[in-house]
Amino acid sequence: MRAALVVLTLATPAAAAPCGGDFGTFLAAMQAEAVAAGVPADKAGEFFTGARIDQKVLKADRSQGVFRKTFLDFSQSLISKQRLATAKSRSESLNTIFDQAEAEYGVSRGILLAFWAFETDFGQVQGNFNTRNALLTLAHDCRRPELFQPQVLAAAQLHALDEFDLDTTGAWAGEIGMVQMLPKDILERGVDGDGDGLILLKSSEADAILSGARMLQHHGWRAGQPWLAEVTLPGDFDWSLSGLETERVTEDWAALGVAPRNGPLAPGLAASILLPQGRKGPAFLAYPNYRTLFEWNKSFVYVTTAAYFATRIEGAIPYAAGGPDPALSPEEMTALQEKLAALGHEVGQIDGILGAGTRKAVQKEQLRLGLPADGWPTRDLLDAL
Template sequence: MRLAPVLALIASPALADVPCGGDFPAWVQAMKAESAAQGIPPETADAFFAGLTPDPRVLKADRSQGVFRKSFLDFSQSLISKDRLTRGRALSDQWDSVFQRAESEYGIPRGILLAFWAFETDYGVVQGDFETRRALATLAHDCRRPDLFQPQVFAALEMHRLGEFDLNTMGAWAGEIGMVQMLPGDILARGVDGDGDGLVTLKTSVPDALLSGAKMLHYHGWQPGQPWLQEVILPDTFDWELTGLETELPAEQWAAMGVQLRAGVVPNGLPASILLPQGRNGPAFLAYPNFRTLFEWNKSFVYVTTAAYFATRLMGADPYRAGNPDPALSAEEMKVLQGKLAALGHDVGAIDGILGAATRIAVQKEQARLGLPADAWPTRDLLDRL
C-alpha cells in the first residue's frame, strides 16, 4: 500500500515531459501539474513547492566534489581516526540488537553499516545543512542530472503526504536524508520502520536508519556471509596487468599465483579482483563481489574503497600496510594526464582531475603499451612519457 504511489511516480515515463532549465517559476508550475497527474493532492504540492528558489550552494557543491581528488591513503587517513573506531565499536555494542537484526534479515554485517554511518554523518551528528526540498528542486531543474533528481522530488512529495517528510527537513546538498543519507526514492521503496512507531524517520531513529541502509544494500545484491575486502601481500614478480576490477579470478587461483592474505582464509570458489588503490607500492586488497555492491551507495572509487576498508577495521582487521607509493599527481597534473589519454582515444569521462575507474583503465593500458609496471597508478613518469 505504501509503495504503490511512489513506484508509479519514479517509474513514470511522463517525468521526461518536465523540461529542465529555463525559468524556475515556470518549471515549478510544470512540476506541480505533473504531480497532479501522478495523483499527488494539489494542497500537498502547493505546500511543498511554496517559496522555492534555486540554491546556488547546491550547484557549486555539485560541480566541485574536490574531496574525491585525494588519494586513497590521504582520504582514508583523513576519515579514519582512533576516535571514530572507538565510537563505532561502542555504538556496535549499544545497538547490538539492531545490528543482529540487520544481519539476520538482510545479511549485512555491522562493520559495513557502521562505516557508512560514520562517513555519511559522523554517526548521525552531522546530517547536512541544506534544505532538502530546495536542494532536490535545484538539481531537478538543473540540466546535468534531471533524470535522477526529478523523480526524487516526487518521492519527497509522497513522503510529505505520508507524514514522513517535514518541509523544513535539512540534509546533504544532493538531497540525501538522515543518518545514513538516503535519497527519498530509496527511503520510500526500501525504508524500514525499525522502531515500530509506524513511520520511517532516518533523521532521528537509529533502528530506522540502519535497517533501511541494510535493506538497500540487500536490494542491490549484497551476498550474506561473503567477504568484501581482504588485505593481501603480492609477490615482487606479480603481473601488474592482472590488477584492477576488470579482472576477476577465483580467489584460490590468486593464492596459487603467490597472493597471500595478511589474515583470514581464502574463500574458495569466490571470484575476486586485485585492488591497488595507489599502485604496486601501496596497500593491496582482494575485492569480492560484495565490494562492487557498495558502488550502489556511492560511485566514488576512493570513497568506497575507504569505507570497505574501515568496515574491516571495525570488525577487527589490522591497519593496512601503507607502503611507499609514488607521489600522487596534483589535480592540475591529473587533468593534463586525462587530456592526453583522451587525445589517445581513451574514454576517461570528464576531465576533472579525479582518478576514477575510467581513468585508471586508460592509465593501465598506456603503462602496458609503454613497458611500465601496469598497476593503474598514474605517475609523473607516465605523464612525462605521454
C-alpha cells in the same frame, strides 16, 4: 496509503520536466507530474510552494575536491582511534538492531557502521542544506536532471506520507538522515525499524540502520560473504591483472602468490585485485559485495575507504601503507587526462580526478609503454606520453 504511493512511484515514467529556463514554469511542470504520480493535489501544492534555487548547491555540485585525495590521505583523515572506538561502542549499544539487519537483509554491521560513520559521524552531522530546495535545484539544472527529477517526485510523496517536512535538511545532493539516503530509496526501501508507523531516517537509529541494510540487499549484497580483504602480492606479480575489470576465483589468485594479511581467503569467490595507489601501496582483494557499495557512493576512494574501515571495525589489522609513488597534482592529472583522451581513451570528464575511466586508460598505456601496469598514474607515465 504508503503502499499505494510506492506502487504509483514504481509505475510512473521518469520525470521529464524541462530543465533550465524559468524556475516557476519548471515548478508547475513538476507539480503536475507529482499529482499524476499519486500525490494529493493539496500536498503537492504545499510541497512546491515557496521552493527556490540554492546557488550553494550548484557550487557544491561543481567543486567536489575531496575526491582528488589519494586513498591513503582520505582514509587517514577519516579513520581514527576515536572513530573506531565509537563504531564499536555503537555496535554494542545497538546490538539487537544490527543483529536484525544481518538476519533479515544479510548485511554485516561493519559495513553499516562504516557508512554511518562517514556519512554523518553517527548521526551528528546530517547536513544543513534544505533538502527540498537542493533536489529542485539539481532537478532544474541541466547537468543531471534524469537523476534528480525522480527524487523530487519521491520527496513529494514522502511529504504526503508525513515523512518529509518542508524544512528537512540534509546533504547538498539531497540525501537525508543518518545514513544519507535519497528520497526514492527511502520511499521504496525504507524500513520502520522502531515500529512507530513512520520511516524517519533523521531521528530513528533503527529506521536508518535497517533501511540502509535493505537498500544494500536490493542492490545485490550477498549474505554471509566478505567484501574486502587486504593481501600481499609477490614481487613478480603481473600488475596488468589488477583492477576491477579482471576477476578470478580466490584459488587462482592464491596460485599466483596472493596471500591474505587477515585470515584465509574466501574460497570459491570471484574477486579482483585493487591497488588504490599502485603496486607500492596497499593491496586488497575485492569480492562481489564490494561492488554493491558503489550504489551508496560512486567514488572509488570513498567506497574503498569505507570498505576498509568496515573490516577494521570487524577486527582486521591496519593496512600496510607501503611507499607509493607521489600522486600527480590536479594540474598534472588534468594534463594526463587530456593526453589519454587524445589517444582515444574514454576517461570521462576531464576534471583532474582519478576516476575509473582514467585508471583503466592509465593501465592500458602503461602496458603499451612497458611500464608496470598497476593503474597508478606517475610522472614517468606523464613524461612518456
